[in-house]
Amino acid sequence: MTVVAGPAGRTRRVPPGPPRTATFRLLRELFTDRLSLLSSAASRYGDAARIAIGPKALYLFNSPEGAKHVLADNSSNYHKGIGLVEAKKVIGDGLLTSEGELWRTQRKLIQPAFQHKRIAAQAGVVAAEAGQLVDRLRNRIGAGPVDMTHEMTGLTLGVLGRTLLDSDLGDLGDLGSIGHAFESVQDQAMFEAVTLSLVPSWLPLPMQRRSRKANAELRDVVNTLVARRAERAGEDVAGADVLSRLIESTRRESDPAVGAKRLRDELVTLLLAGHETTASTLSWALYLVGRHPEVAARLREEAATVLGDRPPEFADLRRLSYTGMVVQEVMRMYPPVWLLPRIALAEDEVAGFHVPAGSDVVVCPYTMHRHPDFWHRPELFDPDRFHPDHTADRPRYAYIPFGGGPRFCVGSNLGTMEAVFTLAMISRELRLRGAAGPAVAEPMLSLRVRGGLPMTVHPAH
Numbered sequence: 001m002t003v004v005a006g007p008a009g010r011t012r013r014v015p016p017g018p019p020r021t022a023t024f025r026l027l028r029e030l031f032t033d034r035l036s037l038l039s040s041a042a043s044r045y046g047d048a049a050r051i052a053i054g055p056k057a058l059y060l061f062n063s064p065e066g067a068k069h070v071l072a073d074n075s076s077n078y079h080k081g082i083g084l085v086e087a088k089k090v091i092g093d094g095l096l097t098s099e100g101e102l103w104r105t106q107r108k109l110i111q112p113a114f115q116h117k118r119i120a121a122q123a124g125v126v127a128a129e130a131g132q133l134v135d136r137l138r139n140r141i142g143a144g145p146v147d148m149t150h151e152m153t154g155l156t157l158g159v160l161g162r163t164l165l166d167s168d169l170g171d172l173g174d175l176g177s178i179g180h181a182f183e184s185v186q187d188q189a190m191f192e193a194v195t196l197s198l199v200p201s202w203l204p205l206p207m208q209r210r211s212r213k214a215n216a217e218l219r220d221v222v223n224t225l226v227a228r229r230a231e232r233a234g235e236d237v238a239g240a241d242v243l244s245r246l247i248e249s250t251r252r253e254s255d256p257a258v259g260a261k262r263l264r265d266e267l268v269t270l271l272l273a274g275h276e277t278t279a280s281t282l283s284w285a286l287y288l289v290g291r292h293p294e295v296a297a298r299l300r301e302e303a304a305t306v307l308g309d310r311p312p313e314f315a316d317l318r319r320l321s322y323t324g325m326v327v328q329e330v331m332r333m334y335p336p337v338w339l340l341p342r343i344a345l346a347e348d349e350v351a352g353f354h355v356p357a358g359s360d361v362v363v364c365p366y367t368m369h370r371h372p373d374f375w376h377r378p379e380l381f382d383p384d385r386f387h388p389d390h391t392a393d394r395p396r397y398a399y400i401p402f403g404g405g406p407r408f409c410v411g412s413n414l415g416t417m418e419a420v421f422t423l424a425m426i427s428r429e430l431r432l433r434g435a436a437g438p439a440v441a442e443p444m445l446s447l448r449v450r451g452g453l454p455m456t457v458h459p460a461h
């Protein structure tokens with residue numbers, strides 16, 4: 001550990017980290033293997049590491065104490081950081097990336113649409129969408145492999161359309177291709193992040209061209225959603241969903257262009273933040289359950305006992321307790337939001353270490369969820385670690401799939417309900433088997449399954 005002199009002779013502790021001479025290796029890892037880069041920093045340097053890459057220094061805090069400080073206790077000193085800064089070019093100033101007064105106003109406006117009562121009222125819609133997915137999969141029994149990441153993307157976009165926007169996104173074209181458009185713009189954001197934004201965006205690289213095209217496609221989707229709602233202006237939908245709330249509030253903006261941009265930013269943000277995370281959770285769940293027949297059997301038994309043949313309703317969420325534990329364990333091993341990047345506005349002290357103003361600070365759910373002090377044999381898929389008898393001693397910030405503090409995920413209840421219902425409904429009648437080798441995690445804005453997830457479909461019995 002390094003100690004440097006501070007003002008008035010005070011000493012400041014600097015977190016340990018790789019030597020400057022490692023810059024080229026680190027740059028390569030940043031580009032090709034970000035999870036290993038952070039995992040090896042966490043295991044080598046402990047709960048705080050300073051990773052100097054070229055002109056930048058990344059501060060990684062990997063203790064619940066450090067995470068709580070950055071995300072909650074001193075959250076006003078931190079703005080969203082790398083990756084999200086680049087994503088702003090696409091999603092603009094939506095809830096995920098905005099700061100200050102704009103963020104507070106928008107959070108107040110959007111949060112009520114996600115209240116417990118409203119989510120409970122959406123249970124039927126979620127169950128119906130998941131039911132259609134199961135129908136589609138049933139038709140593939142005995143046929144070739146199905147790409148489950150594609151299916152899960154379609155499902156989660158469909159659910160978002162129905163629950164938040166009261167609209168059938170499927171009418172706008174193949175949901176999978178809307179999903180691809182989101183992927184392209186994210187690839188671009190991640191590319192800019194890992195190349196430290198040094199590649200000009202006007203260069204005619206295939207990725208940049210794809211991203212521009214995808215961006216235009218997403219703009220079209222949002223414009224169509226807004227136009228459709230305008231056609232239904234006379235209907236009693238005001239206040240019923242996020243879209244109505246947003247249209248109502250942006251209409252009050254004195255400059256219509258600013259209002260239109262804000263509306264677009266919020267809608268693209270909600271569609272992005274809401275679908276890929278849940279699709280990632282479900283994809284990894286299917287992958288892990290596919291490799292653990294004993295977990296599949298318990299899931300099937302619980303679904304049969306709790307649900308029988310009927311679709312789930314909100315009260316079942318509590319009753320499907322094992323399925324809930326499986327979803328929690330999946331998000332421990334493969335947290336969809338694997339990195340929480342921040343920039344320190346003023347200097348700070350985190351977990352006893354000095355952080356200069358302007359530093360890039362990251363809390364990493366992926367490494368935190370594998371911290372050996374809190375997770376016994378972290379590489380093992382073991383849903384029982386979330387049994388209530390085993391969770392009491394675990395610090396709250398050792399498990400952060402939905403983040404923490406004021407920027408805590410606004411859609412956590414919706415995402416959880418969707419994941420639990422879908423997993424239960426698939427498990428009670430189908431058994432999915434991986435048709436490729438071990439899956440590889442690809443850390444983009446969310447943690448994807450690299451190259452998709454081909455699985456064959458079989459009856460559960």
Ligand code: HEM
Binds near residue numbers: 107
């Ligand atoms: C399993 C599913 C989900 C996971 C794991 C997840 C995870 C997260 C995490 C970790 C954050 C905090 C990011 C940060 O602090 O930098 C976040 C924020 C957010 N999430 Fe989710 N999310 C999920 C589902 C959803 C859904 C279904 C929606 C909406 C439809 C949604 C909308 C948002 C929004 C708008 C934010 C920004 C909130 C703010 O800054 O005020 N998420 N999510």
